[in-house]
Amino acid sequence: MQKTILHLDLDTFFVSVERLLHSELRNKPLLVGGTSDRGVVAACSYETRGFGVHSGMPMKMARELCPEAVVIRGNAGTYTKHSELVTEIIREKVPLFEKSSIDEFYADLSGMDRFFGCYQYASELRKTITRETGLPISFGLSVNKVVSKVATNEAKPNNQLKIDLGYEKPFLAPLSIKKIPMVGDKTYQTLRNLGIRQVKTIQEMPMDIMQRVLGANGELIWKRANGVDHSPVIPFHERKSISTERTFDKDTIDVVRLKGILVAMTENLAFQLRRGEKLTACISVKIRYSDFNTYSKQLRIPYTSADHILIPRILELFNTLYNRRLLVRLVGIRFSNLVPGNYQINLFEDTEEALNLYAAMDKIRERFGDKSVLRAAGMGAKTIGRMQNPFNGQPPVVLAHRKQ
Ligand SMILES: [Mg+2]
Numbered sequence: 001m002q003k004t005i006l007h008l009d010l011d012t013f014f015v016s017v018e019r020l021l022h023s024e025l026r027n028k029p030l031l032v033g034g035t036s037d038r039g040v041v042a043a044c045s046y047e048t049r050g051f052g053v054h055s056g057m058p059m060k061m062a063r064e065l066c067p068e069a070v071v072i073r074g075n076a077g078t079y080t081k082h083s084e085l086v087t088e089i090i091r092e093k094v095p096l097f098e099k100s101s102i103d104e105f106y107a108d109l110s111g112m113d114r115f116f117g118c119y120q121y122a123s124e125l126r127k128t129i130t131r132e133t134g135l136p137i138s139f140g141l142s143v144n145k146v147v148s149k150v151a152t153n154e155a156k157p158n159n160q161l162k163i164d165l166g167y168e169k170p171f172l173a174p175l176s177i178k179k180i181p182m183v184g185d186k187t188y189q190t191l192r193n194l195g196i197r198q199v200k201t202i203q204e205m206p207m208d209i210m211q212r213v214l215g216a217n218g219e220l221i222w223k224r225a226n227g228v229d230h231s232p233v234i235p236f237h238e239r240k241s242i243s244t245e246r247t248f249d250k251d252t253i254d255v256v257r258l259k260g261i262l263v264a265m266t267e268n269l270a271f272q273l274r275r276g277e278k279l280t281a282c283i284s285v286k287i288r289y290s291d292f293n294t295y296s297k298q299l300r301i302p303y304t305s306a307d308h309i310l311i312p313r314i315l316e317l318f319n320t321l322y323n324r325r326l327l328v329r330l331v332g333i334r335f336s337n338l339v340p341g342n343y344q345i346n347l348f349e350d351t352e353e354a355l356n357l358y359a360a361m362d363k364i365r366e367r368f369g370d371k372s373v374l375r376a377a378g379m380g381a382k383t384i385g386r387m388q389n390p391f392n393g394q395p396p397v398v399l400a401h402r403k404q
Pocket of ligand 1: 009011012013103104
């Protein structure tokens with residue numbers, strides 16, 4: 001059966017939220033990110049782009065390029081709330097949707113044509129989102145995720161685009177190869193060095209040449225350039241959580257030790273999040289006492305994957321939860337409400353150095369194992385266990401129930 005896939009993407013999301021809350025910022029060049037000298041640009045308005053500003057660049061450089069820009073420090077909590085408002089509207093209107101980042105969604109509208117035109121339905125949905133949240137959003141509609149995503153980017157800002165069945169290749173042909181999802185800077189340079197600039201050129205090449213130049217990615221990029229993509233929309237409610245817990249051989253009342261274990265667990269799960277390019281918006285702590293009564297408490301938080309944000313919240317939860325003067329048999333933590341997303345959401349809270357520190361620590365962990373770098377507070381915890389990447393498409397993860 002032919003599919004109909006909708007891709008929705010909020011326009012310059014952080015910037016739009018700031019303008020919604022502070023109307024004086026409308027139509028002004030705006031930079032959102034870390035405001036210190038070592039901060040990084042998390043989002044920038046369209047007005048700044050002509051000056052060569054882009055997200056991810058050092059704030060200092062962005063300020064030099066566009067001195068008239070207003071610079072504001074972002075707020076992850078505010079953006080998470082607005083992202084959830086939009087998610088709720090989509091959840092009400094569309095049976096099958098995927099939240100692919102804090103500001104991006106895919107919806108499978110296949111079969112809806114019988115009742116109501118898909119394009120009309122998507123247009124109504126877009127209007128509803130903007131009316132109810134005040135945020136501009138764009139969409140692309142086509143037979144698959146890749147073509148719809150490219151269509152959204154072509155439609156932006158605040159617009160929509162439908163690619164009719166059979167027109168995927170001609171739509172993509174004149175575009176720059178940079179517009180193909182997954183063509184990053186490195187791949188772009190490799191292809192440019194071969195004299196390839198337009199998608200059309202890839203379409204005219206045999207697939208095996210792309211394979212020879214770019215390996216396994218070459219095949220995927222060739223397929224995408226030709227508008228071929230069979231990846232499914234992954235229902236949002238099936239998004240996995242990750243968790244870990246520890247049962248003690250001997251029940252314990254040693255709070256310092258318990259906290260040390262929670263710190264080590266949090267570090268470990270946060271590393272798994274970053275490794276899978278995921279963010280969590282809901283954390284919970286579980287305690288089982290020696291009488292086998294189990295209590296847990298959860299907390300909604302702004303999307304994050306950063307240890308230094310997660311650890312204090314986990315310990316706070318533990319402090320409110322641990323109120324019986326009984327021996328503890330088990331402790332556990334869980335991160336849920338996961339969405340794909342990289343560390344960028346925290347850019348305005350951290351300096352480039354903090355980001356580099358995480359990147360360096362994670363690299364060491366990839367190479368030498370999860371326990372190779374630890375916070376001093378978590379060092380007392382023995383085997384936390386070595387995990388495989390929990391986001392590689394394997395069945396839901398419940399981490400090893402380890403004894404110590
Ligand atoms: Mg967006």
